[in-house]
Each structure stands twice: as structure tokens, then as C-alpha cells.
Amino acid sequence: MKETKVIIEKNSEVADSIYEATLLLDEPAQDIWAGKFLNVSVGDGSHILKRPFGISDYDAKGEKVKFCYQVRGEGTEKLSKLKCGTELMATLPLGNGFLLDKNWKKIAILAGGMGVCPFGGMGKSYPDKHFVAYLGFRNKKAECLTKRISRFADLRIVYDDEPLENAKNAVELFLNEYESENFDAILCCGPKPMFRALKNAIENRKIDIPCFVSLEERMGCGVGACLVCVCKQAKAEGNVRVCKDGPVFPISEVEL
């Protein structure tokens, strides 16, 4: 984790209001792997908070990172207008990321919408594992987000506006295949209702393999000091910090 100057190498719209940015790091970061995030300034002094984004890809030397973002408010709007060569400040890598057991061979990825982005670097972080990705998007426009994950995972996709006969969303898609696939673990990133549906399914179907969720929350410092981005623990009293203790948690340990 360090604070470094970064230069925008690329920042372009890949779908309707969805952008992909590539940053060149002034100081290389050694400890990046899939599921970690960065906190990046938006190049305008009146927006004093950095914005947290899941790292969607990185190079082996730790000199370059990519992330995707959707324009949702003023900060992402400002970010989307920045030209190549613009200098920003970033703190990275942050969070725990996806930590996979070496004995796990086959992993199910469940992602909804922008939730697919943090999985982009999975193939690099874990080249010898077999990934099957169950993805749900609002419509076909978001298909560009599957480019990176398609390089290392088998894809099953469902669109909200074209539901399949046997599956309306990614969780249902996964459940249809779960029993025949022999997964060792499940990783999920998406909106809260998706987490809840998965949690219910795990309980109802007595799915007993490890399952992890990558959470999103409005953040302050991004490094664990300010206690803004907390989530209640499901089994114990107290909160966990999404930025520092997470963003990846066992699904059974957090209140969703």
C-alpha cells in the first residue's frame, strides 16, 4: 500500500457511461492481485475524496493498473473528462483481494453489472485455476465488460431484458449448474440483492463450499482509519471495515 503519482495512459468510454482507465504508476506497486482496489483522485481540488475502484487488470511489474467505472456522480463525471497524460494521485493497492486456497481447482465467479470488473485480473493472479463465470447484465451494451474475464473463464451470461427460460439472473444461472459442476469455492461481486439471493440459496440448498463476497460502500480514507465504510458482522458483535478488513469477506460473516 503506498501513495503515488499516476499518469492516465488511457481513459475511454467502452459502453454507455462506462469507462476504462489505465494508469501508469510513478512508483511500481509489488503486491497487487485480483480483488484489491485503488483510491484515486479525480483531478479537481473541490472533490477532496479519492474514489475507490476495483483493480480490473495489472501488469507483472506493477507499473500499470486498469480499472472500470460508471459515471454516477460529479466525481466520476470529472474523471471521465480527463485526458491522457493527466497526473493524479492514487493510493494502492488497498484491501485484501481474493485469496484462494491452493487446493481449490474449480471456482465459480458470480458477478452482476460492474461487479465483474474486480475479477479481471483473476487469470493473472491464479493462472492454474479453472474459472466458470456466471454474469448478469442489464442489457447487451455491457457486454464489453466481459472482454477481460473471457480470456480465462468459461462464461455464462444472462441479460435483464432478455431473461432465459430457466434463469432470470446470474444466481439462478449458477444454481442451475451448481450440482453438476463440482466447484471448490464461490466468489461473488454485485449489488446487495444479488448477495442476499446467493446467501438464501446457500442456506436453502445447503451449499457447503466456501463462498466470498466483495462489498462496495461509500468510503472516506480508504485505508481503515475513519470507520466510514463499515459492515455489520453476522456472527459477532461489531463492524468490519470494508476498505481494510475487506472488501472480500466470507458471505456467512457479514450482514447483507
Next chain:
Amino acid sequence: MKINLGVEICGVKFKNPIIAASGTYGFGREYNEFYPISILGGISTKGTTLKPRLGNPTPRIAETPSGILNAVGLQNPGVEHFIEYDLPFLKESGTNIIANVAGSTLADYEEIAERLNGLVDMIELNISCPNVKEGGVAFGIKPESVQNVTEKVKARLTKTPLMVKLSPNVASISDNAKAAENGGADCISLINTLTGMAIDLERRKPILANVTGGMSGPAVKPIALRMVWEACKAVKIPVIGLGGISNYRDVLEFMLVGASAVQVGTANFSNPLVIPEILEGLENYMIKNGIDDIRDIVGKINI
């Protein structure tokens, strides 16, 4: 040229006038990963209560122009956890420890003060947190109440100096500063956050789950500076200034209006290295301007 950044506040020596502000810096562990927190003049720890508190629901933060609103609601692990787990780490770090304490009742304040008496370098009395239903700012609005809680807590602090943190959401900051002084405060700090609100227009809902929150960041600096200036004129005890400080120039401005030291809070979120950068900026400024002692700046505003 030999430069002195050291200051002394009610008998406590600080290696420099930069203190990390409560609630923005945890208990120092996280920022210690960026730089050794021993470089700080002091750290005002996360507001601590007798029993652990879970705080408010999320979202707890909203960004506003050049500022933020927060409504964390005093989430903290409780004073016993602080003493057992955080205090040894902080002692080891070698910076001054200012324990920020809060309570729901007068008795809470007295009990926590007694528990920490002699264990830390200073106690900062938080009677200005706008984000909790009971206590907090309820003690910090009326001058009589400020004086009363200060007196009660001071009576328990036989070994540790008392800093009272003032709320800006009051009728007269001078009256409240005087009330703290009359109650026996050894020094005061101000300003805590200003109560504010932010709306998500699309959903027609407040962004904060708590509806309102405390505003901080560069946007509040002019208000903070004016209030610190007024407080410095009103009392004889030392004043610690805070509110939107994000670079060395801001520090010098607060010291010019009379602050003996300052606290840096929200700026840590924008830039985790802001405190080392401020220290470097202060030294360079002093060398450039032939100032060999930072204390020579205090109160030297020309009006």
C-alpha cells in the same frame, strides 16, 4: 539555520505543532503504514466511550464542494479496549497521546476521565459530536453546560491536562470558550464539525443514513479561522486550531490568529502523506523567511 518547531501546551512538550485530529486517524496504526507516526506532534485518538459503540448505519459519508459530511456516530471499541490494545502501541510510537473521550451522561464523562487519568498525555473532551443522539454536542451548546461538564471532568483529572473541544454550532464561540476556561480547562480545541446535510436528488433522500452529519474539509476553513481568532481573544489558556487545514500555509494562518498548535483531520483522507508534507512545508517556509522559532508566529496577525 536551526529551526524550532517544538511547542509547549499546558506543560506538555510537543515536538511540533501538528496533531492528528480525532476521528480521522483511528489510533494511528493505518497511517503508520505510510510513515512513522513518531513524526507527529501528537495524535488525538478516535472518540472513545466507556462501552464499545457500533455507530450509525451506512452511508456515513457524503462529499460536498471542498468538504465532506460524516456521520460515523462515535463507533469505537470502548475505553478498556483502548487501554489494553491501542495505548501500548501509541506509547511505543513516541508521539503525544491525546485521548478524545465522549459520553452520554455527565457520569460517563467523569468515569472515563478518571479511568484515563495519568495514562495519557492529555484528555480531549468531546462535547461537540453532532452525530449521536444522546450526549456529545448536547453538553457543548450552552455555555453553562460547557462550564459544568468541564468542572466535573477537571475534578477527576488530577494528573492529566484537559483540552475541551468546542462545537461551532453555537450562539457565541467566545462565550463557550470562556465557559470552558472558567470550568478549569487547561486548553481548548476548535472547531468540531458544522452540522450539515446532503441530498440524493434522484432518490429524493438524504445521502447520509443519519440524515445530517458533521461538515469538515477546506470549505469550513474560513469559519474555523474566524472562530479560532475570536476564541484566542476571549481566553488566556492555549487554543488548538482545526477545521479544514490541508497544507502548511493553513497551519501558519491558524497560528497567526493565535493558535498554539493545530490539528489536521479530513486532509488525511485526501492525501495520506499530508502531515509529513505539512512538516516539510513549515520548515521550508521558516528557513525562507528567517523564522527560527515557530512560536514567534503565534498571534502575530496584523490587524
